Amino acid sequence: MGEGEEVKTRPEPQVEIQERGEIFFFYRPKVGKEEAHGAEDVQRLYIVMRPESGERPVEEKQESGSGKEGAKKGGNGSAKKGSEGGHGSEKVNIEKERLLRFIVMGRKSLPDPSKKRQPYWGFVELVTTNIDDVKTALKGEEYDTKTRGRRIKPPARALGEGVYRILRHNAGGNKRMHTHLIYKLELPPEDKTNKPQESLNVEREGSFVIQIKNPDQQSTSRFTGLQSKRKAVFPAHLQGLFGKRQWHPADPPDFLKYEGCEFVLISASDDIEGELGLELKTEVEEANDESCSDLVKTFGATAVTDPLFKGTWV
Numbered sequence: 001m002g003e004g005e006e007v008k009t010r011p012e013p014q015v016e017i018q019e020r021g022e023i024f025f026f027y028r029p030k031v032g033k034e035e036a037h038g039a040e041d042v043q044r045l046y047i048v049m050r051p052e053s054g055e056r057p058v059e060e061k062q063e064s065g066s067g068k069e070g071a072k073k074g075g076n077g078s079a080k081k082g083s084e085g086g087h088g089s090e091k092v093n094i095e096k097e098r099l100l101r102f103i104v105m106g107r108k109s110l111p112d113p114s115k116k117r118q119p120y121w122g123f124v125e126l127v128t129t130n131i132d133d134v135k136t137a138l139k140g141e142e143y144d145t146k147t148r149g150r151r152i153k154p155p156a157r158a159l160g161e162g163v164y165r166i167l168r169h170n171a172g173g174n175k176r177m178h179t180h181l182i183y184k185l186e187l188p189p190e191d192k193t194n195k196p197q198e199s200l201n202v203e204r205e206g207s208f209v210i211q212i213k214n215p216d217q218q219s220t221s222r223f224t225g226l227q228s229k230r231k232a233v234f235p236a237h238l239q240g241l242f243g244k245r246q247w248h249p250a251d252p253p254d255f256l257k258y259e260g261c262e263f264v265l266i267s268a269s270d271d272i273e274g275e276l277g278l279e280l281k282t283e284v285e286e287a288n289d290e291s292c293s294d295l296v297k298t299f300g301a302t303a304v305t306d307p308l309f310k311g312t313w314v
Contacts, residue, residue: 002283002294003052004163004184010277014170015180019253021051021094023183024295025160025202026138026303027108031153037313039109039199046156047103047122048134049164050298054253057095061257062127062232063088068259069128072136085215085226085260086127087233092257100134101256102126106223110201111208111267119211119264121223124232127259135302158308160202161187161295163282166210166253179249181265182207182272184280187293192311205280207269212255213262214242225262232258 003020026046029036036042051059064070067086092099106121126137140155162185170177184205188194197203215232216239219225238255242248247264248255255261269275290296296305306314 002163004280004282006165007279007281008277009273009279014172015276015278016168016170017055017165018168018179018251019051019054019166021049021053021164022294023050023160023162023164024048024158024299025200026156027159027196027200027307028156029154031151033154035154035314036157036196041313042108042200044156045105045108045110045159045200046138047105049101049103049256051094051099051101051253053095058091058093059252059257060089060235060254061092061099062086062259063090064129066259068126069133072128072130072133085230085232086124086258089235092129097129098131099257100126100128100131102128102134102137105265108200110203110206111265112201113203113206113267113270116267119223119266121225121262121264123226123263124256124259124261127257131298135299138299138302156303157196157314158295158299158303158305159196159200160185161293161308163280165278165280166250166256167276167278168249168251169276177249177251179210179251180207180268180276181210181250182276182278182280184272184282186282187295187308188311189309192309194311196307196313197311203270205270205272206267207272207275208265209268210250211247211264211266212250213264214246214248215239215260215262216242217246223262223264226260230260231262232260234258234261 028044030043102125104125111120138156164183273279
C-alpha cells in the first residue's frame with residue numbers, strides 16, 4: 001500500500017513532515033492463553049514502523065553491530081550485545097533499503113483519546129533491516145521454567161495497518177515547537193466491528209505528541225523505564241540536543257532508530273485535519289482482503305490476521 005500521501009487543507013498549516021512510512025499494529029495474548037477475548041488478556045501491544053521517505057533520503061541509525069540487531073547477526077559477544085541498547089552510528093538510505101523499528105508500548109494500548117494530558121510510555125525494542133528479525137519477534141514460542149514448568153507464549157495477532165507521519169508542529173503563540181506521530185488505518189475495513197482496536201485505543205486515525213526521553217537523566221517515579229544497560233546511547237550530536245532537559249521532541253526522528261530509545265505518546269486529537277490542517281490519504285481506500293495488505297506481504301503468516309480483516313478478538 002505504500003506510504004500514502006498528505007494533503008494540506010489550510011493555506012499555511014504550521015507543520016513540516018519529517019518522516020513518512022507504513023505503520024503496523026500487533027498484540028500478543030498473555031502467556032498460557034490460546035486466545036485473547038478482551039484487553040485484560042493482552043500481554044503486549046507492538047508497533048512496527050517502516051520509514052520510506054523523509055526530509056532527506058539518507059538518515060542515521062544505530063550501528064548494525066549494536067543491540068539486538070548486532071546479536072541477531074552473530075559474532076563475538078553477541079549475547080552481551082543483545083542486552084544492550086543501540087549505539088554508534090551509520091547511514092541508511094530509507095528510500096532504497098527496508099528499515100524497520102519494532103516498538104513496545106508499556107500500557108498495552110495506545111493513549112486514551114479522552115485523556116489529553118496523560119503520557120503513555122514506550123520504547124524501541126528492535127531496529128533492523130532484516131524482516132526475519134521482526135518475524136522472529138512476533139512468533140510464539142515454548143520454554144521451560146523452574147517454577148511453572150512448560151510455558152507457551154502465543155504468536156502475535158495483526159491488529160491494524162496504515163500510514164504514518166512524524167512531523168514538526170509550530171502552533172504559534174506561546175506554544176513551543178513540538179512533534180507529532182500521526183497515522184491513518186487502511187485495515188481493518190471500516191465496516192467491521194473493530195472490537196480489539198477499540199479496546200486498545202487503536203482508532204481509525206490518531207495524533208499524538210511524541211517526546212524522547214533523555215537516557216542520561218534518571219527516571220521519575222512515574223516511569224521506571226528501562227535498565228541502564230538497555231537504554232540507547234545516542235551519538236553526541238543527538239544527545240547534545242537534550243541539554244539538561246529530560247525530554248526532547250522527536251526532532252530528528254533519528255532518535256527512534258536506536259534500540260532502547262524511550263519515549264512518551266500524549267493523545268492530541270482523533271481529528272488530524274481539524275487539528276493540523278492536514279489530511280492523510282491511504283493508497284487503497286477500500287482495502288478488505290489479504291491481496292491489499294502490505295502487512296501480509298511483508299510478514300507472511302507470522303501473525304494471526306483475524307483481528308486485521310474481521311475486527312474480532314482471537
